Amino acid sequence: MIDVLVIGSGPAGYTAAIYAARAGRKVVLLTGTQQGGQLIITSFIENYPGFADPISGPELMEKMRLQSEKVGVDIVYDVINRVDFSQRPFKCFGESAVYESKAVIIATGANAKWLGLDSETKYVGRGVSACATCDGFFFRNKEVAVIGGGNTAVEEALYLTNFAQHVTLIHRRDTLRAERIMQQRLFVNEKIKILWNTEVRDIIGNDEKVTGLSLQNTQTNEMSEMPVDGVFVAIGHQPATSIFVGQLKTDDSGYIIKDSLSSKTSVEGVFVAGDVCNPTYRQAVVSAGQGCIAGIDADKFLSINN
Ligand SMILES: Cc1cc2nc3c(=O)[nH]c(=O)nc-3n(C[C@H](O)[C@H](O)[C@H](O)COP(=O)(O)OP(=O)(O)OC[C@H]3O[C@@H](n4cnc5c(N)ncnc54)[C@H](O)[C@@H]3O)c2cc1C
Incomplete structure (x- = not known):
């Protein structure tokens, strides 16, 4: 019997697994198809504490994998297709096995929506980004474009004016979906130009x-x-939660709803961490922090309910 099953191998999943394993629990971590999570497609990370020189995403995630293994986490390459949280032990149905566990930590992340162009895939990390907080710094005094018309696109455009020479917001319609107050900030910013009715x-x-x-x-x-x-694609994110529909409470956009102070979900014994429950602060260090909370919460839950 597994004590804690961690679903996901991004910063949230690895950190949760490290904390639960160091608390003496038997932990299995399922990697999903993207072992290492979103950061494995990133060339340079300059904002994860502890690395004075930029570290590549794959290198950072390999360090997290090694650390997890060192503290006794059993890492399994499998993808969960269905879950049953109606009773304990919880059941998670993978492609190669059914996993029964006393507690579950969900860290399945959220994927940026992309335009779907081959050229976009080719230049990710070489001018194409989906995160101004992550990559804006690399575009000092450069010309950048932001694609989208919602709050995220407007926020990204405003943030990029801290670095870029000019920012062009490209939107396929003639009005923005963003809140009015955000639009006002955008319209008065002299560094920003808007291209209406335009598709890339x-x-x-x-x-x-x-x-x-x-x-x-x-x-x-x-x-x-x-x-x-530089091109910043800001057309939204999709949390990886389709397998939890009907099992856990989610918000209108599909993010898992958690207790505000802890990592508790609507099912006792199921915890959540990282981008999958965080539409606002999608950063590796935040996911790792939430992973820590989930690891501690799962251990506390087991000490009462073992
Ligand atoms: C191009 C790019 C650059 C970025 N740069 C930075 C940066 O410089 N600094 C920074 O702090 N942040 C950066 N980010 C954001 C950062 O990557 C995320 O905030 C972080 O990875 C979220 O971690 P997470 O563990 O919550 O989820 P993720 O990293 O998304 O990991 C999710 C994991 O869940 C697994 N999974 C999903 N579904 C299933 C399933 N059904 N069964 C099993 N496993 C499943 C996946 O395989 C994956 O391993 C960047 C993001 C992108 C896309």
């Missing part, structure tokens, strides 16, 4: 980095090109 058809580059965008006006169909150094 392709991201242009020189094989090393992004150099521009191919655009199409949605009303006239006219094509144009715009030189840029």
Whole structure:
């Protein structure tokens, strides 16, 4: 019998597993298809404490994996397709096994929505980003574009004015979905220009980095090109929670609802950490912090309910 089953191998999952294992619990961590989580597609991380020089995402996540193994976490490559939290022990149905555990920690993350262009995949980390807080710093005095029309896009555009020479917000409609107060801040910022009724058809580059965008006006169909150094795709995130529908309480966007001070979900014995329950502060260090809370909460739960 597993004491704590951790679903997900990002910063939240590894940290939760390390804390639960160091508390003496038998811990199994399931990696999912993206072992190491979102950071494995990132070239440089400059904001994770403890590394004075930038560290690559794969290197940071490999260190977390090694640390987890060292403290006794059993790491298994499997993906959960279905869960049954109606009674204890909880049952999680993977592709290669059914996992029965006394407690579960969910750390399945949230994926950025992308445009779906081949060029976008090619240039991720080389000019294409989905996170201004993570990568804005690399675009000092550069020309950048933000794609989207909701609150996230407007926030990203405003944040990028701290670094970039100019920011162009590209939106396919003629009005923004963002809150009015956010729009007002955007309209008065002299560094920001808005391209209305415009869709990105392709991201242009020189094989090393992004150099521009191919655009199409949605009303006239006219094509144009715009030189840029960076492109921030800000069209939303999708929490990885489809397997928990009907089992746990989620908000309207699908994020798992947790107790405000702890990592408790709507089911006693099931805990949550990281981007999957955090639409606002999607950062590795926050996920790791929440993972710590979940690891401690799971251990406390087991000491009462073992
Ligand atoms: C391109 C990019 C650059 C970034 N740069 C930075 C940065 O510089 N600094 C920073 O702090 N943050 C950065 N971030 C944000 C950071 O990556 C996330 O905040 C962080 O990874 C979230 O950690 P997490 O553990 O909650 O989830 P994730 O890292 O998303 O991990 C989720 C895990 O769950 C697993 N999983 C999902 N579904 C299942 C399932 N059904 N069964 C089993 N496993 C499952 C996945 O395989 C994965 O291992 C960046 C994000 C991106 C996309």
